[in-house]
Amino acid sequence: MFKKKKHHPLNEAQQIDLAKKDHRYFGPLYETYFEQIFRFIFKRLGGNEEAAGDLVQQCFMKAMANIHKYEDRGLPFSAWLYRIAQNEVNMFFRSQKKNYSVEISDRQLYAILEEGNENTSFQQEDLDQLIEIINNLEETQADLIELRFFQQLSFKEIADIYQISEANAKMKIYRLLEKINKNWKRES
Amino acid sequence: MRTFQRKTNEKSPEPTKEQMVRYKDFASLSHQYERLAKRPKKPLYRDPKLFLLLLIIGLMFLLIFLES
Numbered sequence: 228m229f230k231k232k233k234h235h236p237l238n239e240a241q242q243i244d245l246a247k248k249d250h251r252y253f254g255p256l257y258e259t260y261f262e263q264i265f266r267f268i269f270k271r272l273g274g275n276e277e278a279a280g281d282l283v284q285q286c287f288m289k290a291m292a293n294i295h296k297y298e299d300r301g302l303p304f305s306a307w308l309y310r311i312a313q314n315e316v317n318m319f320f321r322s323q324k325k326n327y328s329v330e331i332s333d334r335q336l337y338a339i340l341e342e343g344n345e346n347t348s349f350q351q352e353d354l355d356q357l358i359e360i361i362n363n364l365e366e367t368q369a370d371l372i373e374l375r376f377f378q379q380l381s382f383k384e385i386a387d388i389y390q391i392s393e394a395n396a397k398m399k400i401y402r403l404l405e406k407i408n409k410n411w412k413r414e415s
Numbered sequence: 416m417r418t419f420q421r422k423t424n425e426k427s428p429e430p431t432k433e434q435m436v437r438y439k440d441f442a443s444l445s446h447q448y449e450r451l452a453k454r455p456k457k458p459l460y461r462d463p464k465l466f467l468l469l470l471i472i473g474l475m476f477l478l479i480f481l482e483s
Contacts, residue, residue: 250445250448250449250452251445253441253445254441254445257441257444258441261435261439262435262439265430265435265438265439266429266430266435269428269429269430269434270428270429273428274428274430276430276434279430279438280437280438283438284438284444284447287444288444288447288448288451291444291448292448292452320416320417321416323416323417326416326417326418327416327417327418328417328418328419328420329417329418329419329420330419330420330421330422330428331419331420331421331422332421332422333421333422336421354421355421358419358420358421361419362418362419366417369417369419
């Protein structure tokens with residue numbers, strides 16, 4: 228007699244529309260993306276838990292405040308959040324009075340060297356040299372290297388964050404690798 | 416500014432589940448947002464009681480000024 232009403236879970240676009248109307252509906256989006264964004268920021272900060280906790284809250288606060296500006300242009304919602312997180316982290320780095328050091332494992336550095344070199348036997352000094360070259364890159368260039376090799380994002384994910392095509396992201400990174408290899412060979 | 420340096424131990428900087436849970440708090444975020452973004456429902460100057468009070472104070476000052 229009494230039929231139980233079926234509750235259909237809202238899809239992401241509907242959740243975004245609701246969040247645009249009232250910030251309290253941002254909750255499900257927060258639940259979905261919190262871990263992903265926390266992990267991204269945590270890794271970018273080299274494992275600084277406290278700073279990552281603060282930045283992730285700031286990032287979601289900005290997302291909540293600006294969600295009315297968000298337009299679905301065929302890119303995933305996460306790319307928009309990553310972009311906010313990327314800006315927050317860069318602002319954090321700029322605000323540091325002293326240089327903020329991010330630790331990188333040798334394995335991650337080998338990945339860069341192996342990408343552009345046929346020779347696969349590298350020495351410890353090669354890695355030191357490589358770190359120096361990366362530290363001398365412009366901020367945006369170092370960001371690209373970090374996203375691809377240290378955060379291990381795909382070209383598609385990087386392209387979505389920068390709102391460029393995947394081919395363009397690939398081209399930028401390979402050109403950068405060429406530049407790094409050229410400098411590396413010159414110095415070694 | 417950020418600088419990269421070689422890591423001494425090979426542990427990957429992945430956060431643990433406990434670390435993430437510690438910072439995941441939508442209620443506090445929402446509360447903070449409300450505090451920052453929401454204006455009080457009625458601006459003070461539009462509050463009739465406060466308006467009346469201000470008017471009375473103003474009139475009293477005017478009367479004192481005229482008396483003197």
